[in-house]
Amino acid sequence: MQLKYIDFKIGMEEAGLKYMITSIDRTILEQMALYVQGRLTLGDVNRFRQMAGMQSIPETENKKVTWTLNSKHVTNMFDENLNNDLSRAFDIAILKDNQPVWDLKVNVNQNDLPDYQEAGKIGQSVGLKWGGDFNDPCHFEEVG
Numbered sequence: 759m760q761l762k763y764i765d766f767k768i769g770m771e772e773a774g775l776k777y778m779i780t781s782i783d784r785t786i787l788e789q790m791a792l793y794v795q796g797r798l799t800l801g802d803v804n805r806f807r808q809m810a811g812m813q814s815i816p817e818t819e820n821k822k823v824t825w826t827l828n829s830k831h832v833t834n835m836f837d838e839n840l841n842n843d844l845s846r847a848f849d850i851a852i853l854k855d856n857q858p859v860w861d862l863k864v865n866v867n868q869n870d871l872p873d874y875q876e877a878g879k880i881g882q883s884v885g886l887k888w889g890g891d892f893n894d895p896c897h898f899e900e901v902g
Contacts, residue, residue, distance in 0.1 A: 759846055759900045765884035766898065773876055774867040776853040780896065783845035784831045788812060789824065796822035825892070830899040847899035849889075850877065862895055 770777060784792070787810035794806050795815070804814040830847035851858035852873045854866045863872050874895040878888035881898045889897025 759844070762884050762886050762900070763848065766881055766886060769880035769884060770877060773869075773880060775873055775877060775880075776856075776866070777850040777877065778853055778858060779848055780851050780858070781831060781849040782847075783833045784829065785810065786827075786832055786834065789827060789829050789832050792824045793827050795820055795824075825894060847897060849896045850898070851896060852877065 791806040791810040791812055795803050800817050800820045803820055807814055831845050833845055852864055852866060854864060862874050866873055878890040878895060881888045885901060886898045887901050889895055
């Protein structure tokens with residue numbers, strides 16, 4: 759996964775796309791807290807976030823941010839599967855003027871291709887699975 763990320767980073771630099779990593783590994787509690795966002799009331803969401811050691815969010819941020827509890831971000835060092843000890847996914851945000859941009863149509867490098875779509879193509883070209891194929895264009899994970 760690390761070698762594919764390095765290739766992804768090089769591809770993004772060559773395309774003139776600046777980005778930041780927004781998430782790599784999560785505990786199951788963090789994944790649950792993210793999963794309930796946009797599905798439960800703000801009070802319940804913030805209780806989940808508190809249990810996971812995360813900051814509370816305002817109502818404007820109570821939107822769906824993940825579509826599964828079975829995430830490759832989740833690490834589990836207590837089972838017998840050594841592959842679960844490391845994250846097998848990462849999320850990005852495209853940067854414009856050094857600020858994250860969540861508009862999926864953003865085209866910072868001005869090449870007539872939306873930047874998240876371009877990032878997805880770069881990820882796929884280095885052997886990553888792109889979340890844009892399943893409604894999460896900021897997400898990249900190992901194949902398999």
